[in-house]
Amino acid sequence: MTSSAAAPGPSLPAPADPWPAPRVVRPVDIVTSLPGSKSLTNRALVLAALADGPSVVRRALRSRDTLLMAQALTSLGSTVDTSGDDWTVTPGPFDRDAAVDCGLAGTVMRFVPPIAGLSTGSVAFDGDAHMRKRPVGEILTALRGLGVDVHDDERGALPFTIAGTGSVRGGTVVIDASASSQFVSALLLAGATYEHGVDVRHDGKPIPSLPHIEMTVSMLRAHGVDVDDSDADRWAVAPGPIHAADHLIEPDLSNAGPFVALAAATGGTVTVRDWPTTTDQAGDALRGILAAMGCDVRLDDDGLHVTGPERLTGVDLDLHDVGELTPVVAALCALADGPSHLRGIAHIRGHETDRVTALATELAGLGADVTEHPDGLSFRPAPLHGGVFHTYADHRMAHAGVVVGAAVDGVLVEDVATTAKTFPDFAGAWTRVTDGATRPAGA
The missing domain is CATH 3.65.10.10 (Enolpyruvate transferase domain)
Incomplete structure (x- = not known):
């Protein structure tokens, strides 16, 4: 059958x-x-939205999490055509106020805020009730350290707002990613677009789900991004363009x-x-x-x-x-x-x-x-x-x-x-x- x-x-x-x-x-x-x-589709969508030209995500997963990611990137200013099996993503200027519905998608809650810092608008994040209990504070603290204006009433949880300035300084940041490998992936995915790139260092108990960080690094390299992961618990992304690239999911x-x-x-x-x-x-x-x-x-x-x-x-x-x-x-x-x-x-x-x-x-x-x-x-x-x-x-x-x-x-x-x-x-x-x-x- x-x-x-x-x-x-x-x-x-x-x-x-x-x-x-x-x-x-x-x-x-x-x-x-x-x-x-889902993991490959949402990473491909993020990189396509940050790329220097249109990209195609072939055989994209059409599910609640991926449609929420497509909606989030569209709200920021990109164009994501989800009408067929292959989704075309055209980067757009992140130049507007936006509201991002994270639903129950950890990838949306964690991957999109580092992009929102590049916007010239104010980007509000919220999601389903349970999402207000899921950890995201480590990313918000890291983004502040990289020069992003974050408003969360010091709760380290949804809902929160990113007040973008059109660019992010970037640089070195130390985080504890022992609660989720997505903390690292979130910063790496957007890191090349920051003025000084991003140098992420983990300090804490062993990171869970390391294959997901390896997936992120592989996909960044497929877009021509320079990633140094030669040292344990450290990932450095050099500043530079994220070249357009198609992905077969x-x-x-x-x-x-x-x-x-x-x-x-x-x-x-x-x-x-x-x-x-x-x-x-x-x-x-x-x-x-x-x-x-x-x-x-x-x-x-x-x-x-x-x-x-x-x-x-x-x-x-x-x-x-x-x-x-x-x-x-x-x-x-x-x-x-x-x-x-x-x-x-x-x-x-x-x-x-x-x-x-x-x-x-x-x-x-x-x-x-x-x-x-x-x-x-x-x-x-x-x-x-x-x-x-x-x-x-x-x-x-x-x-x-x-x-x-x-x-x-x-x-x-x-x-x-x-x-x-x-x-x-x-x-x-x-x-x-x-x-x-x-x-x-x-x-």
Whole structure:
């Protein structure tokens, strides 16, 4: 079976009644194509808006987060044509007052303020209610140190306003990026446009999700930007032009998580088309994680092939660099025949929700023997049962819910539509790939 996904509008639909997750009663055998990477799409949009000419973002992900980024850049003065599969971005003068809706998009909240400093207008930022709890103060403090006028009533959170002066001095700044790698990426993306560039130095606990900073550096270099990352915890971007460059967006490998986990949970086979042979995406770590849990994993010209085992093996994993994979991996750990321990993930408490507590709460509610730690989760084998799996408006939580629901009768996923944040029509795509291997509702 082959599936693909359609496109939503920029706003999350209102939560509906809990969605009955399809219960898979026989091994699946599917081939699927996935939407593009949100991380790559939003970085490409930012760089295109700052470039010295028009650029095209090919196979852009059309989701709430990316449409919010396109709207944000348009409000500043760029032109982003999102009418087709390939989005053309024409840089424009940042010469107007603007209001930026961050929604639940951390990339919008963190990547756009360093650009707003280049505007000659006043740029106001706000977002969904939960976004006022997500960390952004480190970036605002850094921007002040680089010469940007920031008004946030000293709260270090949304809402805030950037009063642009048309240029940013730039220079050296020391930050603590232990809460999010996006703090570093945000400053690097705009750094070449600053008068003295930007020299970002991290001072704190290890930075989570380092592959995302490596992704940022690779994309900057593709635009001709000089980036020195030869020293640990230091990234220096030289001042100069950001040349126009087109990007072909890879499939979102983190969004592949529930699909390849479906193979693991059912003992079936899933092939994800167009899986890149080399990539900076954190989701590529799924290959090693699934192999450690007993899956047969193979990458060839046709894509990534995952075949699940008869019994899932428990694992002991440090997910510090790939924390976004935790919800799906935790769901599989709850289904495994042996004990598991996931560690190094304290930083995901500051994601769309406190994912450590949310996972412990919701998986325990379905019968899992799970223990929450300050930086992780431990699992012991236990029989699971049905119930409502709450998502907390977090797309990755919904992914975890449907994985458990594939293996357990009666799992109802609350607000599955929150997946529109990064995956258009996820529920429809999931229904299509499980069709033919499911138990009819009420059976």
